[in-house]
Amino acid sequence: MSRKTVWKDTMILDAYRLARQGMTEVQIAKALGISTPTLRGWETKKKVFRYALTEGRKEYNGTGKQALTIQNHIFNRLSPKVRKTWNKLNRMQKEKQGFKKIEAMLEAQGKYVRQSLFVYAWTSSNFKIVSALRKVNIPRVTFDKWRKTDKGFASIVLEIENYKKDFWENGLYQLGAAGSESAILFANKTINSDRFVDPKKVIDINVSGNINVSTICLLDLDLSKKQRILLLKSIRKYKKELNSAEDKNQE
Numbered sequence: 001m002s003r004k005t006v007w008k009d010t011m012i013l014d015a016y017r018l019a020r021q022g023m024t025e026v027q028i029a030k031a032l033g034i035s036t037p038t039l040r041g042w043e044t045k046k047k048v049f050r051y052a053l054t055e056g057r058k059e060y061n062g063t064g065k066q067a068l069t070i071q072n073h074i075f076n077r078l079s080p081k082v083r084k085t086w087n088k089l090n091r092m093q094k095e096k097q098g099f100k101k102i103e104a105m106l107e108a109q110g111k112y113v114r115q116s117l118f119v120y121a122w123t124s125s126n127f128k129i130v131s132a133l134r135k136v137n138i139p140r141v142t143f144d145k146w147r148k149t150d151k152g153f154a155s156i157v158l159e160i161e162n163y164k165k166d167f168w169e170n171g172l173y174q175l176g177a178a179g180s181e182s183a184i185l186f187a188n189k190t191i192n193s194d195r196f197v198d199p200k201k202v203i204d205i206n207v208s209g210n211i212n213v214s215t216i217c218l219l220d221l222d223l224s225k226k227q228r229i230l231l232l233k234s235i236r237k238y239k240k241e242l243n244s245a246e247d248k249n250q251e
Contacts, residue, residue: 007042011032011042011049012048012049012052013052014031014032015028015032015049015052015053015056016052016053016055016056017056018031018032018056019052019053019054019055019056019057020056020057020059025039025040028053036124037087037090040087041087044087074119074120074123074160075120078116078120079116081113082113082116082117085105085106085109085113085117086117086120088105089102089105089106089117089135089136092105099137102136102137103137106136106137114136114137114138115146115150115153115156117135117136118132118133118135118136118138118143119156119157119160121135121136122160123160127164129143172186172187173187
């Protein structure tokens, strides 16, 4: 049973508030009790509603810049023609014989349009490739062929993969800036791993003469911040003295 969509003027203020929080299109639509295609339709047809979303995104996190999601980023890069085709495709899916109508439309528009729509469908489906392929009627074998033989398409797919990494890295930074201890610890274990002393290696020489080396990360130890700082200082001092001794031996 389809959900009935009812416009309310209060949604203008709600849209602005939700956009200011950095919510994605899908999240805003869910909060408003509407479908994502309906949200996009209102954003296109209702100037005040579009303005509310735009201004809310600008103020997100106090950056003064539009806080685009990966979906919005890709959608904004589509040509007006392809955007129109995407909206038409969504309407056709609800019609009888929708699959045949979509196929006829996309067949007439050519490979480039279908590829562009696939890329957007891919990002809109939270990178569920099967859903994206079904959305634009592309067999998996065709997708694999495009990646191998079409350099332009392959570069777009690679760009999306890199953008995904940037997107999640930015999310990690935002969590860290908000004071998330787990995010801060994770970032220091990975991004800032070169700034920390190498994890302490515990060497156990057993009876058989084999050497077992296990690694203990200081961030995993149950220590207070003050204790970690003192321990790091001690290790750094020890390493400095050790390196100094090695330098003298080499002279």
